[in-house]
Amino acid sequence: MDKIVVEGGSRLVGSIPVSGAKNAALPIMCAALLPTGASTFKNVPLLQDVATMGKLLRRLGCEVDGKRTLTIAPPTAKKAKLEAPYDLVKTMRASILVLGPLVARFGRARVSLPGGCAIGARPIDQHLKGLAAMGAKVTLDHGYVDVECKRLKGATIVLDMPTVTGCENLMMAAALAKGRTVLENAAREPEVEELALVLNKMGARISGAGTSVITIEGVDELGPIEHAIIPDRIEAGTFAVAAAITRGDVLLEGARPEHLDAVVAKLRGAGVHVSAEADGMRVRGGGELEAVDITTQPHPGFPTDMQAQFMVMACVAKGQSIIREMIFENRYMHVPELGRMGADIHIDGRTAVVRGGKKLSGASVMATDLRASASLVLAGLVAGGKTEVLRVYHLDRGYESIEKKLRGAGAKIKRVKT
Ligand code: EPZ
Numbered sequence: 001m002d003k004i005v006v007e008g009g010s011r012l013v014g015s016i017p018v019s020g021a022k023n024a025a026l027p028i029m030c031a032a033l034l035p036t037g038a039s040t041f042k043n044v045p046l047l048q049d050v051a052t053m054g055k056l057l058r059r060l061g062c063e064v065d066g067k068r069t070l071t072i073a074p075p076t077a078k079k080a081k082l083e084a085p086y087d088l089v090k091t092m093r094a095s096i097l098v099l100g101p102l103v104a105r106f107g108r109a110r111v112s113l114p115g116g117c118a119i120g121a122r123p124i125d126q127h128l129k130g131l132a133a134m135g136a137k138v139t140l141d142h143g144y145v146d147v148e149c150k151r152l153k154g155a156t157i158v159l160d161m162p163t164v165t166g167c168e169n170l171m172m173a174a175a176l177a178k179g180r181t182v183l184e185n186a187a188r189e190p191e192v193e194e195l196a197l198v199l200n201k202m203g204a205r206i207s208g209a210g211t212s213v214i215t216i217e218g219v220d221e222l223g224p225i226e227h228a229i230i231p232d233r234i235e236a237g238t239f240a241v242a243a244a245i246t247r248g249d250v251l252l253e254g255a256r257p258e259h260l261d262a263v264v265a266k267l268r269g270a271g272v273h274v275s276a277e278a279d280g281m282r283v284r285g286g287g288e289l290e291a292v293d294i295t296t297q298p299h300p301g302f303p304t305d306m307q308a309q310f311m312v313m314a315c316v317a318k319g320q321s322i323i324r325e326m327i328f329e330n331r332y333m334h335v336p337e338l339g340r341m342g343a344d345i346h347i348d349g350r351t352a353v354v355r356g357g358k359k360l361s362g363a364s365v366m367a368t369d370l371r372a373s374a375s376l377v378l379a380g381l382v383a384g385g386k387t388e389v390l391r392v393y394h395l396d397r398g399y400e401s402i403e404k405k406l407r408g409a410g411a412k413i414k415r416v417k418t
Contacts (some may be wrong), residue, residue, distance in 0.1 A: 004389045004403055006380030007412035008362055012248030014409040018236045019045040019400040020229030024237040026094040027168040028198050028229065029072060031055045033101035034175060036203050037224035038073035044229055048397045052092045054255045056084055060098065077106055086112035086143060093117055096124055097165055099147060100173035103136055108148045115239040118369040120328040130157045130170040132139040134177055154179030154218055161189040162212065162298040168195050174216035175204040183214040189299040190259045194230050201225045233259035234305045235399060238374050240283040241309045242406065245382050246314055247285035251411055255281040266292050266310065270317060291319035291356050296327050308334045308375035314354035315343040316382055323352040334372035337365040341383050362387040367394040374399060381411055
């Protein structure tokens with residue numbers, strides 16, 4: 001397992017390229033199961049999760065070629081394999097996103113239940129409730145979910161919460177259903193909007209994506225397309241925090257500020273200068289950072305995927321910050337590791353009280369989940385001395401060459417094979 005070694009104290013200056021969005025690429029790769037014919041996607045991020053999704057699609061009978069530019073040719077009904085096995089699903093929960101497309105296109109799917117992960121139980125009851133409402137027969141046995149339906153029928157589905165992949169699964173299922181489907185209390189994330197745009201390019205008839213009511217008029221067939229993946233707003237937000245805490249001046253190439261309104265508002269509240277430029281977003285650390293309070297919420301609220309990164313900012317800002325994680329029940333695993341670096345953070349249920357103004361000190365720390373790992377790298381950038389982040393395979397799931405990108409802007413950081 002590799003580790004990342006960071007020498008704290010460098011100011012980040014220069015530009016950092018932002019890769020394609022992991023959480024857009026994964027559902028869009030699954031959407032490639034729907035049309036008759038091969039689709040091609042550009043600006044695909046080179047991530048472990050994308051490679052895993054490629055492996056899964058091959059297991060289902062797809063031809064998957066390329067890396068940055070990816071071509072996915074779905075199988076014919078005769079050649080399609082309709083089972084997503086535990087050995088793959090357990091490594092990446094987003095595998096559940098093949099469920100909707102498989103049932104819509106081939107009438108059946110058997111997918112291993114993703115189970116929980118480090119940050120929470122991560123149930124899929126809303127995905128299954130929606131498919132059942134569309135006429136599918138859903139059975140759970142031996143750790144798998146079996147979904148069967150000759151042709152899904154449109155339905156009005158009121159979601160208990162705005163689940164991102166739940167909406168994406170049901171949008172893909174409804175695209176080929178008979179009749180109209182309405183998703184109420186839908187997720188409004190940019191990645192949901194992007195998937196709807198891709199499906200409409202394939203010939204689907206979806207409206208309302210980006211709002212909390214999405215309407216899908218089912219069609220009989222979809223066609224293959226070409227599409228470039230949008231930039232990763234969470235990667236961009238992560239590097240924005242890096243620029244802020246090192247009082248740097250960084251252009252995030254390709255970043256789209258409009259995908260990060262809540263994050264930009266909090267950065268500005270902390271005294272960070274953020275401006276839109278023709279080719280991205282510029283972030284300049286001001287003087288000493290002000291403490292800001294964060295409550296994570298569904299989009300357009302403050303994204304849970306940026307909570308760990310903002311906790312590092314809170315550690316070094318002057319004053320006390322209150323952070324409330326309202327989406328996942330166990331997303332504070334970075335806290336004990338930050339504590340080892342000298343952070344003063346008190347957890348009470350979903351609330352973290354961070355006493356700022358700390359000078360963190362470098363240490364060997366353990367990555368536990370994707371965004372927690374990123375926060376440990378950020379802490380290393382400002383800690384005194386050397387920080388070693390172990391188990392960086394967590395990072396590689398969602399960040400493409402993070403050490404190369406940060407080094408390109410002046411960080412003293414390297415990957416060490418162990
Ligand atoms: C997506 O996960 C993202 N993953 C997550 O990013 C992100 O943190 C999350 O949305 C929230 O924004 C991908 O897009 C691949 P949810 P998802 O369904 O869809 C509960 C990262 O770091 N829920 O919106 O799994 C659930 O337990 C990852 O890139 C149900 O109860 O999240 C959670 O509390 C981490 N039943 C809340 O809803 C369901 O059927 C939101 O979950 C579905 C969800």
